[in-house]
Amino acid sequence: MSLSESLNMHRLALCQALDEEDGERLDALLPELRSADIAEILEAILEEQADPPRALALLGRLPLERRASVLGHLPGDAQLVLAEALSDERLLTILEEMGSDERADLFNLLDEGRRQRLLRRMARREREELKRLASYEEGTAGAIMTADYVAIPSGMTVSQAMMRVRQTAPDAETVYQLYIVDDQGRLAGTLSLRQLMVAPPGEPIDALMIRDVIHVPVDEAQEAVARIVARYDLLALPVVDADRRLVGIVTHDDAMDVVESEATEDIHKGMSIGSLEDGVSRVPLWSLYRKRVIWLVLLVFANLFSGAGIAYFEETIAAQVALVFFLPLLIGSGGNAGAQAATLMVRGMATGDVGIKDWGKLLGRELLVAGSLGLTMALAVAPIGIMRGGEALALVVAMSMVTIVLFGSLLGMCLPFLLDRLGWDPATASAPLVTTLIDASGVLIYFGIATAVLSAA
Amino acid sequence: MSLSESLNMHRLALCQALDEEDGERLDALLPELRSADIAEILEAILEEQADPPRALALLGRLPLERRASVLGHLPGDAQLVLAEALSDERLLTILEEMGSDERADLFNLLDEGRRQRLLRRMARREREELKRLASYEEGTAGAIMTADYVAIPSGMTVSQAMMRVRQTAPDAETVYQLYIVDDQGRLAGTLSLRQLMVAPPGEPIDALMIRDVIHVPVDEAQEAVARIVARYDLLALPVVDADRRLVGIVTHDDAMDVVESEATEDIHKGMSIGSLEDGVSRVPLWSLYRKRVIWLVLLVFANLFSGAGIAYFEETIAAQVALVFFLPLLIGSGGNAGAQAATLMVRGMATGDVGIKDWGKLLGRELLVAGSLGLTMALAVAPIGIMRGGEALALVVAMSMVTIVLFGSLLGMCLPFLLDRLGWDPATASAPLVTTLIDASGVLIYFGIATAVLSAA
Known part of the structure; x- marks a missing residue:
């Protein structure tokens, strides 16, 4: 039986036991499900059945530790619904069991009054830590880091460090990468548990540790953090404050x-969709409408430039209506080529493969590639031009194709860089924006060439 | 100094030392750089300077273990260039130091003759393992797994298992998750090193281990593997063969x-770009042209349907050329809305958020959202219709807008599901394809409505 089959079977059995309020069966089933899976079922109860008491009852059947872990797997809105249905006391016991990063995230969702009430009931040390972690700006290293790491004071021996690891093991997020800090709390070095395990017990860790630790400042963007973790295959990446003190x-x-x-966000932006808080199947309809309508209406007005171009050339069009035949084809092709170029650049910039310093080199490459693409497409379309309106029309269409594809590709390539320079997210240079801009330019180029060639003929 | 600043400084110094052939300085600099960074510099030498001997000289200055790790960080084409410049003997020593998954990947790049020569020089056990790992189909769990894991025979005590971990530590990819196998080599359970460390030394591991291990078959698709690792926050995911024997x-x-x-692949597909082997700044121009031209030319021909639609309604257009004014606007808006809907579905399907079973529910949602979007956009554009050609034209444009946006969104939503049903990758339902299909339908809808309304007026 595959993983997803067994998951579906368990899910069905659990839902049935819930419907029948069969407590015994629930208690038998729940230990067999993983937290991520229980979270998914809870989410469905909250959203499809809008039944928070039922979700709470299910949550209440779990041991405390799992309650915290399941809650941590839920999206923010579901966490908030459950937190609001819980008493301060019950919420507090769950918060205490959560990882420090998830605790801070949930805390940030609560309203000000509740936050103050909860803080007053916490021990001083816990309170300070929570306030600190909750204060970092969203989207930075500080907002996604955890404070549950293993810090070893500089000067310990291998066996002392090992003892410290054993003591910290139950609470730490990972015990496999250890961080050595000096008496000021500054990051001095790192050591993997693997290295520690094979080292002689009496050896000072300062002699073993790697001093050149990869680390990031607390305000580093989360994309950059993720890229560093991926690039260097790290288990964890230490985060330091302005004084190089280890904070998470x-x-x-x-x-x-x-x-x-x-x-996901870049893909949605690439289609001019604002970022969604949740999966497309669960986000409220109103917010789905809102995230899509803004750009669509803006693009309607941008498209009016194409209309204006057409109005300007109305005489040319009236004289040879066959020109309209090629209009969708030409502006569509320019838009497609431009959207391709923009997509390649935006993704290259997002993965760190392309930087603004590569701009000149890439411009040269794009000129060559787009020129060849334009010529190929002109050759493909020219025979149809001859069929529809003779050689003069074929010439107009072929010339327009090369010019529009070349122009569209260059625009698509330059726009992400330009936006980046202006301090905007290059992913805003979405396909619809590029396409609309090229549509308007394409109209001008096409009918401009047509007017010149056909009036000369 | 930030990580990327220090990296750039080191890179510059290294390139300078290379230019000046300053061996002493190179030997001082290389230990300060990480394998991923040296690999990037090697790649630049190979591609910008096309100078394999120089890259080889740099590689040769590294200790053997790092040579293997740097090679593993290089993209396939660069690995192949270097491997071809190395003697069998030197290549063999590097291969032996590589992780088993990277070794199999590199091996698969070599030509048949060389593979046979290398295999003959290997020890029997090594040879069998390499042949096995190299035989799995690309894109499956087998192709990305490593055979360097820690397997503990069932029946050991905690202290025996600990001893085994220490012995295996130098070669294993990770020692932090241990897999317990029975005497047939079948996966019986798992245990984290953390759990092992805090357990009493005399306890049998069979009493401690988790028996319900998340695992995948060796032919599982790599996307599914990655999704499971992400969903359950795993350090590693065990892979088993048809008899449930642990293989990696x-x-x-x-x-x-x-x-x-x-x-990256999904984003590129979304813009009708074939998958690139490497970053856009480094891939050869010819392959960039090829990956883009196929779809563009296909779309040219698809766009001819729009042209045919226009030709069919030529009389209507000739009678009121003002209709052309709104053509790019209407088909552009339909295309944009459709591309949005397609993007939301494709990404939802890729992340596992949307399945074919949600289709009915999503269709209802899309009808509501797209209907509202169409009405909003019709209201935005109607006043311009009045300005340009009176109330009849405004009515035509508004009705066309609602119909086209509704139709486009539904088409964009259904296409990914349809492709999935046909066994194709839903990401092929790219924005350009959706846009082109909607362009053609938009022409028919617009001029169809125009002919009906204006001839009635």
């Missing part, structure tokens, strides 16, 4: 989540 | 690489 670590699984969600 | 593990860093490259 970003673990590989959180970095992977960033890579996934950044890719 | 996929580690978190390899899963992350899959997530990144799959996202």
Whole structure:
């Protein structure tokens, strides 16, 4: 039985036991399900059945530790619904069991009054840590890091460090990469548990540790953090403050989540869709409408430039209506080629493959490639021009094709760089924007060439 | 100094030392650079300067272990260039130092004769393992897994297992997740090193281990593998054969690489660009041209349907040339809305958020959202219709807008599901394809409505 089959079977059995309020069966089934899977079922209960009491009852059947882990797997809106249905006391016990990064994320969702009430009931140390982690700006290393790492004071021996690892093991997010800090809390070095395990027990860790530790400042962008974790195959990446004091670590699984969600965001931006908080099947209809309508209406007005171009050339068109035959084809081709060029650049910039310093070199390459593409497409379309309206029309269409594809590709390539220079996200240079700009230019180029050639003929 | 600044500084110094053939300085600089960074410099030497001997000289200055690790970080084409310049003997020593997954990848790039020569010089056990790993189909769990995992025979005690971990540590890809196998080599359970460390030394591991291990078959698609690693926050995912025998593990860093490259591939497909072997700034011009031209030319011919539609309605157009004014606007808007819908579905399907079972529910949602979008855009464009040609034209344009946006969105939503049903990759339902199909339908809808309304008026 495959993983997803067994998951579906378990899910069905659980839903049935829930419907029948069969407590015994629930208690038998729940230990067989993983937190991520229970979270998915809870989410479905909350969204399809809009039944928070039922979700709470299911959550309440789990041991405390799993309650925290399941809650951590839920998207923000579902967490908030459940948190609002829980008493301060019950929420507090769950918060205490959560990882420090997930705790801070949930805390940030609550309203100000509740946050103050919860903070007052926490121990001082816990309170300070939570306030600190909750204060980092979203999208930075600080917002995705955890404070549950293993820090070893400089000067310990291997066996002392090993003892420290054993003590910290239950609470730490990872015990496999250790960070050595000096008496000021500054990051002095790192050591993997693997290295520690094979080292002589009496050896000072300062002699073993790697001093040149890859690390990031707390305000580093999360995309950059994820890229560093991926590039150097790290288990965790230490995060330091302005004084190089160690304040947290970003673990590989959180970095992977960033890579996934950044890719989704870039893909949506590439189609002029604002970023969605949740999957497309679950996000509210109103927000789906809102995320899509803004750009669509803006593009309607941008498209009016094409209309204006057409109005300007109305005489040429009236004189030879066959010109209209090629209009969608020509502006469509320019738009497609331009969207391709923009997509290649935007993704290259997002993965760090392309930088602004490569601009000159890439411009030369794009000129060559787009020129060849334009010529190929002109050759493909010229015979149809002859068939529809003779050689003069074929010439106009072929010339327009090369010019429009070349212009469209260069525009598509330059726009992401230009936006980046202006301090905007290059992913905003989306296919619809590029296409609309090229549509308008394409109209002018096509009818401009047509007017020149046909009036000369 | 930030990570990328220090990296750039080191890179510059290294390139200078290379130019001046300053061996002493090179030997001082190389230990300060990480394998991923040296690989990037080697790649630049190979591609910008096309100078394999120089790259080989740099590689030769590294200790053997790093040579293997740097080679593993290079893209396939660069690995092949270097491998072809190395003698069998030197290549063999490097291959022996590489991780088993990277070794198999490089091996698969070599020509048949060389593979046979190399295999003959290997020890029997090594040879069998390499042949096995190299035989798995690309894009499956087998192709990205490593055979360097820690397997603990069932029946050992905690202290025996610990001893085994210490022995295996130098060669294993990760020692932090251990896999317990029975005497047939079948996967019986798993245990993290963390759990092992805090357990009593005399305890049998069979009493401690988790028996319900998440695992995948060796022919599982790599996207599914990566999704499971991400979903359950795994350090590594065990891979089993048809008899449930453990044959390898996929580690978190390899899963992350899959997530990144799959996202890039989907983004490129979304713009009708074939998958590129390498970053856009480095891929050869000819292959960039080829990956883009096929779809562009196909779309040229698809666009001819729009032209045919226009030819059919030529009389209507000749009677009211003002209709052409709104043509790019209407078909552009339909294309944009359709591309948005297609993008949302394709990405939702890729991340596992949307399945074919959600189709009915999503269709209803899309009808509502697209209907609202169409109405909004019709309201935005109607006043311009009145300005340009009176109320009849405004009515035609508004009705066409609603119909085209609704039709385009539904087409964009259904196409990915349809392709999936046909066994194709839904990402092929790219924006240019959706746009082109909607262009043609838009022409028919617009001029059809125009002919009906204007001839009635």
